[in-house]
Amino acid sequence: MNKRVALTGNEAIAKAMQQINPDVVAAYPITPQTEIVQIFSKYVADGQVDTEFVTVESEHSAMSACIGSAAGGARSMTATSANGLALMWEVVYIAASTRLPIVMPVVNRALSAPINIHCDHSDAMGARDSGWIQLFSENAQEAYDNAVQAVRIGESKDVLLPVMINLDGFIISHAVENLYINDPEEVQKFVGEYKAEHHLLDKDNPITVGPLDLQDYYFEHKRQQSEAMKYAKEAVKKIGKEYGELTGREYGYFTEYELEDAEIVLIGMGSTMGTAKAAVDELREQGVKAGLLKLRMFRPFPAEELAEALAHVPVIGVLDRAETFSTNGGPLFTDMHFALYGQEHKLIDFIYGLGGRDTNVSHIKGIFEMLQKAKDGQSIDRINYIGVRE
Numbered sequence: 001m002n003k004r005v006a007l008t009g010n011e012a013i014a015k016a017m018q019q020i021n022p023d024v025v026a027a028y029p030i031t032p033q034t035e036i037v038q039i040f041s042k043y044v045a046d047g048q049v050d051t052e053f054v055t056v057e058s059e060h061s062a063m064s065a066c067i068g069s070a071a072g073g074a075r076s077m078t079a080t081s082a083n084g085l086a087l088m089w090e091v092v093y094i095a096a097s098t099r100l101p102i103v104m105p106v107v108n109r110a111l112s113a114p115i116n117i118h119c120d121h122s123d124a125m126g127a128r129d130s131g132w133i134q135l136f137s138e139n140a141q142e143a144y145d146n147a148v149q150a151v152r153i154g155e156s157k158d159v160l161l162p163v164m165i166n167l168d169g170f171i172i173s174h175a176v177e178n179l180y181i182n183d184p185e186e187v188q189k190f191v192g193e194y195k196a197e198h199h200l201l202d203k204d205n206p207i208t209v210g211p212l213d214l215q216d217y218y219f220e221h222k223r224q225q226s227e228a229m230k231y232a233k234e235a236v237k238k239i240g241k242e243y244g245e246l247t248g249r250e251y252g253y254f255t256e257y258e259l260e261d262a263e264i265v266l267i268g269m270g271s272t273m274g275t276a277k278a279a280v281d282e283l284r285e286q287g288v289k290a291g292l293l294k295l296r297m298f299r300p301f302p303a304e305e306l307a308e309a310l311a312h313v314p315v316i317g318v319l320d321r322a323e324t325f326s327t328n329g330g331p332l333f334t335d336m337h338f339a340l341y342g343q344e345h346k347l348i349d350f351i352y353g354l355g356g357r358d359t360n361v362s363h364i365k366g367i368f369e370m371l372q373k374a375k376d377g378q379s380i381d382r383i384n385y386i387g388v389r390e
Contacts, residue, residue, distance in 0.1 A: 002180035002247060009140040009172035012179060013079070013105045013165070014039035016147035018049055019187035022103075023074035023194075026054035026065035030084040031117050032169040033107040037079055059084035063091040063102075070100035071209045073199030075151070077102065081169060082109035082123045089127075095162045096131025097225065098210055101154030101194075102162040104132075105147060108270070108321075109169040110355045118356020119169040121270065124298075125322040125331045131225050133163040133232050134299040136269040141179040142296075143167040145249055148182070151191045152239045158231035166298075168271040170356070182247060190246060229300040236297055253302040255294040256309060258284060262291025264371040265310065267336065268319030269295045272352070272359055276319070279364035290368050295332070303339035315346045315375040317367055321353045329383045346374050352386040363387055 007015065013036050017025070025044075027037035044053040052069075056062045059080050066076040080088065085106060095102050106124055110116040124134060133153060137143040143165060150163040167173060182190075198207050213221060237252055244250025258280050259265065266276055273294040283290040293309060310316060320330025328334060333349035340347060350367050353359045363386055374380040 002182060004178060004180055006176050006178050007140060008035070008174055008176050009143050009167050010035035010107070010174065011039060012140040012144040012181070013147055013167070014043070015181055016144045017077060018043045019182065019184045020075075020077070020148065020151055020191055021049045021188070022051055022077045024052045024054065024066065024069035024076045025078060026056055026062045026069070026076070027078050028056050028059050028062045028080070028084065030059065030081045032109060032173045033079050033081040033084070033105070035173070036105060036107070059087045060091060063088040063095060066102045067091060067095050067098065067100060070095075070102050071098065071199060072201045073196035075155075075194040076100075077104065079105040079107070081107045082111055085123045085127060086111060092127055092130050092132065094210065097221070099160040099225075099228065100162060101160055103147065103150045103154060103165070104162065105143070105165045105167065107169045107173045108166050116355040117169070119171055119321070120354045120356065121166070121321040122323070122354075124164065124166050125324075127164070128299055128331060131161065132299065133161055133236070135163065135165050135297055136295065137165065137167045137172065138271055138273045138294060139179075140172055140175075140177040141249070143172060144179060144181060145243065145247070145251065148187055148190065149239050149243050149251065153232065153235045155194055156231065156235040156239075157197070159228055159235050161225075161228050161232060166270070171271045180247070180249075186246060190243070233300050233302065251296060253295070253297045253305055254309070255296065257292040257294065259291040259293060259309065261289055262313055263289040264315045264317070264368055264375055265291040265293060265313045266317045266319055266364070266367065266371075267293040267295060267306075267310075267332070269298060269332070270321060272319060272321070275359060275361055276364050279361045279368065282361065283365065283368055288368065288372065298332070301335050301339070303335070306336070306339045307343060310340065310345070311343065313345065315348070315371045316340070317371045318347065318349045320349055320351045323351055323354065333383075348374060348380055349383045350386050351383070357387050359387060
């Protein structure tokens with residue numbers, strides 16, 4: 001049974017963690033994530049969870065501790081943001097390569113320098129090829145729901161990969177929203193008990209974790225990770241459907257909004273998709289056939305499904321809240337080029353919101369106007385920067 005409450009995104013994530021009741025949480029504070037582990041630590045102190053809460057001296061240590069606990073067969077979680085994720089860099093890769101289903105909310109924040117504590121997606125995009133499954137949230141409801149599903153996704157027998165739940169810093173993490181939370185008993189039944197098939201504490205079946213792996217088998221292990229990502233696609237869809245049967249909120253790879261007859265479409269991730277929906281509604285009232293595709297699962301990237309959903313759209317704009325500095329657009333834009341390869345589309349990138357720069361309905365409507373011009377045959381720059389002083 002769902003219960004309607006008013007929570008910030010950070011409170012919603014902490015509540016999901018409480019209901020999951022992981023075996024181990026190792027954490028270090030960083031703005032704007034700090035509240036998640038701070039609230040969860042109170043659950044620990046009040047005896048509301050059975051979790052072993054490990055306070056560490058850095059984010060690198062937090063992920064290292066999670067790797068150790070997960071290798072010992074424990075359901076393990078942590079949380080971080082921005083520079084904290086960057087400090088984890090070495091062990092983020094190790095967690096994925098060792099096939100440990102750690103769940104980590106990432107409250108998205110710009111990477112320094114200059115120092116900035118507000119939202120963009122540069123932290124998550126830096127880790128996009130690390131081997132982690134990456135889910136993005138539009139609001140606190142999706143952040144909560146993604147956290148509950150992430151446990152099952154990562155622990156699926158054919159997957160065994162860590163999962164990153166992304167939510168926009170301050171915009172979602174600190175804003176209060178109405179959302180539905182599940183009964184704790186339902187969450188416990190949904191996630192089930194984690195029983196690692198192989199772990200370090202099984203003395204009757206000893207294993208080695210993280211050994212030296214040179215030319216003889218390293219390539220094969222990387223290949224296995226690639227196969228695991230294919231299974232992750234199946235797991236995300238299957239578990240999203242099961243979650244829908246439980247809660248009435250079904251999840252897939254993406255959400256289509258006014259897409260069926262759309263002639264100009266935006267695709268993007270995160271909280272700005274709510275703003276984009278409002279822009280689409282206004283344009284539809286004016287007779288403009290605008291549409292939106294909100295991407296939830298960025299890794300693994302659902303290229304075939306995106307190509308099918310967008311096959312009928314002549315002009316597509318991509319919203320990137322991160323820059324690659326490759327001179328070829330943002331990270332989502334480059335992946336979309338691959339997804340739509342061989343199809344006849346005009347694909348245009350719009351980099352926006354870096355360092356928390358506000359993006360409002362007027363900005364989004366302006367983007368759609370540019371897409372309309374491109375549809376009408378006018379020349380539009382392939383890469384555009386929205387809301388920046390140039």
